Amino acid sequence: MRPVAIVGLDCRFPGAPDAEAYWDLLMRSGDGVGKVPDGRWAAGDFHSPTGAEGHTNTTEGGFVSDPDVFDNEFFTVSPREAAAMDPQQRLLLQCAWRAVEDSGTAPQRLAGTPTGVFVGIMGNEWAHLHMTDYARVTAQLGSGNGYCMTANRISYHLDLKGPSLAVDTACSSSLVAVHLACNALLSGECDTAIAAGVNVALTPALGIFYTQAGLSAPDGRCKPFSAGADGIGRGEGVGAVVLRRLEDAVADGQPVYAVIRGTAVNQDGRSNGITAPNRWSQEEVLSAAYRRAGVEPSEVAFTEAHGTGTVLGDMIEAKALGRLHSGRPGRPLAIGSVKGNIGHTEGAAGIAGLIKVALSLHHRVVPASRFAAKENPALKLAQQGLRLLKAPLRLRSGPALGGLSSFGMGGTNAHAVLESAPPHAARLEPANTGAGSGRTGLGAGIFTLTAPSTAALRRNLLVQADAVRRRRAPVGPLSWSSNRSRTGHRYRFAVPARDTGELAATLREAATDDDVLARLSGGPSGKPLPALLFTGQGSQYPAMTARLYEDAPLYRRFLDEADAALAPYTPGSVRDLLLAGDPAVHRTGWAQPALFAVEYALAASLAELGVRPALLLGHSVGEYAAAVMAEVFPLEHAARLIAARGALMEALPEGGGMLAVRASLADVAELADAEPLVGVGAVNGPRATVLSGDLAALGRIEDVLGRRGTRTRRLEVSHAFHSPLMEPVLDRFAAVADETGGGVPKLPVYSTLRGRLLEAEPMDAKYWVEHIGAPVLFGDAMARLLEAGPTHLVETGPRPVLTGMARPLRSSAGATTHTVAPVPAEGAGGTEFAEAVAALFRSGVDPRWDAAYPEEERTPQRLVPYAFSDTSRYWTRGPVRATPAADIGPAPAATPSPLRQAERPDRAGGGAVPPGGGAVLTAVLPAAGQDRADPVARSVTEAVAEVGGYAPDEVSRLSLLYEDLGFDSVMVMELKDRLQERLSGLEAMSVQDLLPRLSSVGDLIDYLQDRIGSAVA
Incomplete structure (x- = not known):
């Protein structure tokens, strides 16, 4: 089997809200098991110490904290739909998002790709609770339940086009999902795969089953291979990994936690009971995985066992392992099981073990197995070539192999063999190593962060500030990693920084100061259309851009290139003149080629960063660099022409x-x-x-x-440029121009010679000769350029001149363009240039970030996961046995329910709306800002709020039904029916009538007002 890389992961397990906390829990042998939380089932009603019929023998298990929290606004899911969704779907959505980010990829970049989603799941208790009260079944409940939807929901929201399926093989489900994902990658069915597992315990049903089958531990804790092993303790959680073919991950520079060398799946067949394990099948699945991985059993250093802590299960698993590993004198196979820490997470058990093994190989240490102090003597582990890990195992240097078993209650077995990441693969650098500062391609890193709202931006800025403050990683790799994975949302934040201390302080300041946040963030309003403005003579000064040259290798490269092109035609090095701060730069013979070199280097640096001009304008000699960018002629021809121009003009009498x-x-x-x-x-x-x-x-x-x-x-000035006094140089200049030539611009050039856009006109010898004596028609050319609607005016010169001259023209044209100056003042360096790139990003430009960092800085760093909002809660309340079906979404006041799904944040007070012992009530009130006297507007707003499950003040005329409120075709159908009921005089209309009018609530209101006037029910 070709190797498959684990390039990203995220998880949430009992006592561990993320992967970092999970690893900490494992390394300290922590216990994630506790009492059944409030809001599940009434533990006393279902608990009997003896496990009497219909009861469990325990009130404990492994439960994740706050599984009811869901950031529905992030995924544009309406409150009503969120309330109907199985919490397993909600947990998977957030976990998959963070795993993709952890892989160093912004999730939006996967949109439209054949990325596969494979989810292991065993329980569907939400459906059991909500789909059996037939009178209350809704379209949202239908799509909010079902195994398939756990995978399909991820594919839908991330717009993934690859295979998407859920797998139920009981306890082995999520490892089987990994097996299928690997096979899909290796067959070419997809290039990236998300493999996940989830389990949420909503009812005591499985606990009762375990108790009645004699499998349940009275203290709710699994004790794998321990002398105290007395059964299963239930656990829950969610985990996801992002998988790539190893060669693809290496080629793309993605971090690799570990490599999956081989997987295998088989079935017990007919054994002594459908729920009883089969030793021979377990042996065979191990052997098959080793064969596919191309390894010998003796090469495997440790195995994460299924390890449920049942007497029979542990005995059969130990014998199956022993059959293959008993011939390992002096080097027994180390075994353990995470179930001792978090319980048996059923459908998520395989992914919990996979992430543990991947992290163990990544950190090169295997955590001790909880409850291993006294192993079960009946297992005779030593005789079978096995040892239970009582202390962490340090892995030897070089490649290390680990195994993972996951066995389903119905007999479907899976095993995987993993290996440490190869040396040539990118690794996530440890968070506490390296220097806090570092040189980058621009002299400063540019840390980016995006979010769907300013509130989300503040929340994540605080999280990142705390994480950056705690680590000593170089600012360059940190920034580069943020550029790759923290982009794609509406609100963009970007800030340059030279070290992590400075970065952490700025992140915190932006999160807590509205003025700073406004200055360092923005939101693009459309497709970027940048215009580059090239400054003319008179803007030069000694040592212009010298500090930028020292700071930024990227700029240095292009200034050196311009200097080399000018060298045959100038009396010395333009670069050396600038770096020496020589006042001779004011002499025309030096000034013109020096300005050309600086402007070419700035424009070429921006182009290398992906800031490619849509429009070009050069003031006088600035047109030479503009012409090179428009491919009128090559750099060498332009260098010869500008050098001749400057030398001939300087030779004129003063x-x-x-x-x-x-x-x-x-x-x-x-x-x-x-x-x-x-x-x-x-x-x-x-x-x-x-x-x-x-x-x-x-x-x-x-x-x-x-x-x-x-x-x-x-x-x-030294001479009367663009005047009759230039006439003596024209013939000699024309001779040079005839040899260099010049073609038709390949980009739009707004000529300051013509005062307009050049329409398929060559900038040839005739053009450049006329250019010397003719007036510079900047005002006319700039006015025409502004009519084209540029989003950015980028002044590509040694200081801002043209953007100031353009200000009155912008005001009269009503233009709302951003002005950006890569060199905002004399003495500006890399930080200022980086700020210009940051400003472009904030206002909609997407740079080629790799060009901003040298190769050694482009090393992946693990950033803390996205911090989702915790203000919205969706859960079943009250005893399950009292009301088996919950009322989902807004309900009429006449049908109260003890089960409350949606707790939305109180926008005024910031708290959560309390359950109140009844259903979610939607008051009939106009939305904020609406005219209470307008019955059509009021009716539309009420209907939209009811269908989506929103509070009325959350809906306004500006609300977009699809992008902001999460409407879909089913909700549009319901909205149409509600509007027909509310508005008298409204002729029957079809969904097709409504669809073109559903951009915003305001559009819908205007359409209906036009259709029926003001007649309402």
């Missing part, structure tokens, strides 16, 4: 200048026309004109404008 005038072109055109040596250098806006030419002539114009009260300002 005596020219430029004058910025706070006036329109029309206001100054006559004055410019009267001076033959003066031209219009630039038109930057409706009242922002630059004149360029002879200094004496500019002085005369300045005097006239001063007398008019018009504001003017002399620009610090």
Whole structure:
């Protein structure tokens, strides 16, 4: 069998709310067993110390805490549907989500992929409680129950297209599910598989069965292979693993906990009773798994046994193991069973054992088996080549093998052989090693987090802050891991950080300070359309981007590339000039190629990060870098052309200048026309004109404008650019331009030579020659660019200039664009560049995160699992025997029920709505913000709230029926019927009539108002 990697996992077992707590429980031999919790069954009614008929012999078992808590808003499940769902479905949804995140993958990225879901499950007690009162069966109850739905629910909510099935082989169900998942991966049926198991004890029925069959331990605790073993103690829990073919996991850089080398499944056949184990079948399933794994029994260091703690079960399992391992003198097979810690979790038993074995191989230590202090002498473990683990077992260096058995009560047996992750596979680094800081590709890591609401964002920021504060992992790998797995939701948070101390402090501050949270988070409103603006001459300064060059290897790479392209045409290294802080950068011969190098390096760095421009605009010499990005010509041609331009202009006689005038072109055109040596250098806006030419002539114009009260300002330039004084260089420049050429842009370029978008026009030699003397029509070009609706204006230059010039144009156009500056000020470095990337992410851009980190920083780190909301609770209340069927969702006040499913958070007080001894009541009130006098709006809001199980104030005109309220086709049918009943004068309508009008509650209200006016029942 080809190896299958376990790349992600999550679990929730008695005394252990997550995988980290589970491992801690195992390592300290903790006890997760306790009294039957309140809200299950009335323990006294079903308990008899002697286990009399119809009673159990124990009031204890292994129970998970708060199994009624479900974050239905996260999964866009209406309260009514959540209340009808088997809690096993709810637990699996949350567990599967966190396991996928743990694999280093954002769950949304699996949408549409042939990912398989395989769930092991044994009990369906929720259906027994709720589907037998036929008068109260609803569509939601139908989809909320059934074994198939435990798997199908995961596939539906994650939009997975691979095989999706539930498996019931009793106690071996979830290991059989793993076996089927591995086979599906190896056959090519899917490329990723989620294998899971779940068990929730809602009734004492199985406990009564165990008692009557003589299998139940009076203290509710399994004592595997112990002298005190006296039966089974029930347990519950949920676990999920994400599986990939090992070669795929390695290729994708996913962390590998352990590798499944081989699995096997068989059946007892006819033995001495359908519930009795068969030693020979157990031996054969072990042998088959070893054969598929290609290993000898003597190579296996330990086995997680089925280990129920029943006299017969332990005896037969020990003999089956002994048959294969008795010839191991001096190195007996170590055995144990997690059932001693958490009880027999039935349908989840296999996954509980699998996660224990995977973690043992990952940490290279096998926890001691609880109740192992005195083993059962009748088992003769030593003679069979076995030893019960009384203390943790440290695994030897090199590959280590572990086994796992899971045997079903009806005779279906499963065994798996696992191996430690190979050296070439990515490993999750321990949380307490490494340095807290580290160099990244940008000089700072960018930690990201997303959530479906701001409340969820705050909650998870706090959880992450506490986790980051406790660990000393480098900030780069932590940030990279967050970029891979914590993205995809509506509300986006991103912050650059140089070390984990700084990161932890910022995460906590953002979680507790609304202003900080608003600054560091955002939500995209549509598809990103970034425009790159390339700054012109005059923005240069000594040492521009020198600190960024030192901080960010990514930027360094592209500036070096530009420097190499310029080197044959410049008197020295542009890069060295910048790093030395040489004031010669202000000389035109240096300024123009230096600006080009910086702008090309910034734009290329952004492109490498996945920030590819949709629109381009360059102010004067800024068009050269824009042209390279638009593939007008290659970098080498642009470098030759810009170097020639700068050198030729610097060789011109001095005596020219430029004058910025706070006036329109029309206001100054006559004055410019009267001076033959003066031209219009630039038109930057409706009242922002630059004149360029002879200094004496500019002085005369300045005097006239001063007398008019018009504001003017002399620009610090060496020559009169874009003026008649440039004419002497044109012929020599044209000769170079003819050789370099230039084609039609492959991206939209808003030309500041033409003042508009270039329409299939080449930026050829003629264009670049005209570019030297013609005015810069920035205002017109920018106005046209804004009409295209860019979402971002990214200033790709050594300091922000153009975004400020564009501000009045944005205001007049009503544009709502984000402005971003990778170099916001002189002296900016990697942190500022990283902040620009973070800002782009917050507002909707999805960077290529790998480019932000060198390869050594791209090592997976385990982040704490997503923290789901615990404010909504859905559970059966009251004695089970008193009312066998619960009332699901909103119910009329005339039919109260002692069973309450939905406890929604009180939005005003933040607490939970108490049961009140009756059903969920939906008051007939208008939603917040609705007009109480509008009967159509009131009726629609009431109907939507009732169908979804929402409080009226949770529904508004802006609520989206599918995305926000979790409506589906069944709920739409019911909504149609309720609206027909409520609204008199409403002609009969079909679901097809409604479907186009169901975007939001407001749309539905408007449609119905148009259809019937204001006539209501």
